[in-house]
Amino acid sequence: MIEKLKMQTPNITEQNMEQIAKLFPNVMTETQDKNGEVQKAIDFDLLKQSLSSVLVDDADERYRLDWPGKKAALLKANTPVTKTLRPCRDDSVNFDSTENVYIEGDNFEVLKILQESYLGKIKMIYIDPPYNTGKDFIYKDNFAAKKADYEEELGTTDEEENKLFRNTDTNGRFHSDWLSMMYERLVVARDLLTEDGVIFISIDDNEVHNLRGVCDEVFGEENFLIHFSWRTDGNFDNQAKFKKCHEYILSYAKDEQYFLAPPVIDPSVPNDSKLYKNEIINTIVKNGPKNPVSSVVLPKGFPANIDETIIEKRVTQWPHYSQDAVIKNGKLFEEVEIKSGWSSKSLLIDFIKNKYKVVTDIKGQSSRFVISPTGAIEVIKERSTIQSHVISSLENLGGPQKAGAEIKSLEVVFDDYPKPVELVQYLCKMIYRSDDIILDFFSGSATTAHAVMQLNAEDNGNRKFIMVQLPEATDEKSEAYKAGYKNIAEIGKERIRRAGTKIVEDNQNKIGIDKLDIGFRVYKTGSSNMEEVYYHPEQLSQDNLFSLASNIKEERTPDDLLTQVILDLGLELNLPIEERTMHSNNVFIVQTNALVACFDDNINIKIIDEVAQLKPFKVVFKDGSFSNSKDRINLEERFKRLSPETLITVI
Incomplete structure (x- = not known):
C-alpha cells in the first residue's frame, strides 16, 4: 500500500x-x-x-513559577506547524559534502521542524538568548495586531509576519513575554537532547532567577548541573552603585544520571601542571562465586600486555576460553570467547566497539582493557587527581571585548556583544565524544560554529554544528549595515566562511587538516511546499477542482521537495545526497539507500527496476507522476518482487 x-x-x-x-x-x-x-x-x-x-x-495554591501566557506557550509548543526548510546552495559552503547546518528563520519554528529528524540526537545545546535588559529584542511570534496598538514597540517584521519588538520595562508583560518566549523553545529543545545530553544557557542578572525556575520545570530540578559564574573583561556601567563583572551560564542535563562527569578542569591551570597527575588503578578480573557468568567474544587484534604466548583453554578455572588464546605482537591472533564471573561486561563491549580506545563509565572514570599474563582481563582505570573538578567560576576565558576582537580580526562587523570562542570551546570540552552534534538556536555571530571548527582542528574531532538565527535586520545606522550586512544571519554566515578559511591556514602543516569540515549547508524557513488542499482535501470544491493542476506550489524546486521529505521522514539534514539520471529522470539518493526520491512530472516506468535494485528503505514520488493507475499498480508490484522491504510513499 x-x-x-x-x-x-x-x-x-x-x-x-x-x-x-x-x-x-x-x-x-x-x-x-x-x-x-x-x-x-x-x-x-x-x-x-x-x-x-x-x-x-480545587485549591490553586502550589509551588510553581507562573506568569500570564504560560499555558498558551505550552499549547504552542505542542502544536504542529506546516513550515518547512528550503535549501540555499548559493549561500552554502561545500553543500554536497559538509555535515554542518546553518538555518535562517524563527528558532521556535525551526526547533519544531527539526523535532522528528533530531529527536534524541543533539549531544549539546549552547544558547545566548536575549537577556531581557530592556534594550534587546524579544521574539514575538505570529504578530497580527494592529499597528496602532503597538506604536511604542520598535521592531521589524519578517516575510512570515513574525515580529521582533524591543521589550522595555514600560511593557506590562515585561517578564511574562520573555518567559513565554524562552519556555516554549526550551520545551521543544529538551526533546532534541540525547539521553546523556546537556544544555548551557548564558544569562545575566536581569532574568537569571526566572530562567532557573523555567529550567527547573522543563528539565527537572534533579537534572540541574551547575550555575557558572563567568567573569567578563569589562563593559562596566560606571554609573551603577556596583560594578558588575560577571554573567552566568546555567547548565542542565537531559538526565543527570547519564551525563558523564566532564573531563575539564580549571582553565587557568596549564596543561603541563603537576596537578594533572594520573592515578592508575589495575583491576584483575577474578571469578566471584556469587557473580553470574558473563560471556563475550574477544575479536582478533584485542590488546594484551604480553608479547607472545598461548593461554591454554581452561575448563574448570575462571576465566576460561572456548579455545586456546594465541597472543602475537601484543594482540590476540584470532578471536576467542571468554567466560567469567565479571559483571562489567557492557563496559568491555563498549571498549571493543570503540576500537580499543579508552571508554568512560558512568562515574567519569576512563578505562581500557588488556589480557594479562594470567589470562584474565585486566581493567586499567585512569583518574586524574582533579579530573571532573569543574569550577563554578569561569575566568581567563575572555569577554565581550576579546570576542569583538576575534570577529574584527576576520574583518567581519558585529555591533552586539558576542561570546568569546574560548568560552564556548570550554563548554564543548565537557562532552566526551568528538563526533557529536552541537546546536545553537540563538547563534548571533556564530561563535559556536567558530568554536566547534577550532576545537576539531585542535583534537582532530568531527563535531557537527547546527546554527539557527532569525534574519533580524541590522540598524541602518550601524557599522554592520554600512559594511553591507543587512541582517544578523548574513554576519553569521560570513564569519563561518572566514573563520573556517583562517583555521585551515593557521594549521596548514597539521596532519589531517585537509579533512577538517569547514563547510555548512544553508537552509531558510518558508511555508510548506504543498498547497493548502494537500492538508485539507475535504475543502476542495468542484469549482476549483480543475484549477489545481498540482498540490505542489509552482515555484518549488525538486531540492525544496527533497528537503521537506527528508524532514518528514525523520532523516537528518546533513546526510550525503547523490543525484543520478535514470532513463531521463532525475533521481535523488540519500545516504546510499536510506531514501530514493524522484519528483519529475512524468516518470519513466523503467526506472522502477533500477531504483528497486538499490534496496532503498524508503522511496518517494509525486502523486501525479504516473500517467495512469496501471503504472501505479505496476510500481507496487515491482517493488513487492524486487525490494519487498521498501516503504513506498507519495506527496
Missing part, C-alpha cells in the same frame, strides 16, 4: 494524549469542538484524581 506523507511537524498533543490513554483509559472522554465535531479529550479532574492518593480539591 502506497502511503501519503503528512508533510508537517508531529502533533505532540495527540501523542501525549495517546500515552495518557494507555496509562489512564478512564480519563478519556469526548467533547465537541467549535465546529460541533466530536473529538477525543481528557477529563483533567479525573486525571488529577488518578495521580493523587488523597481527595483532590
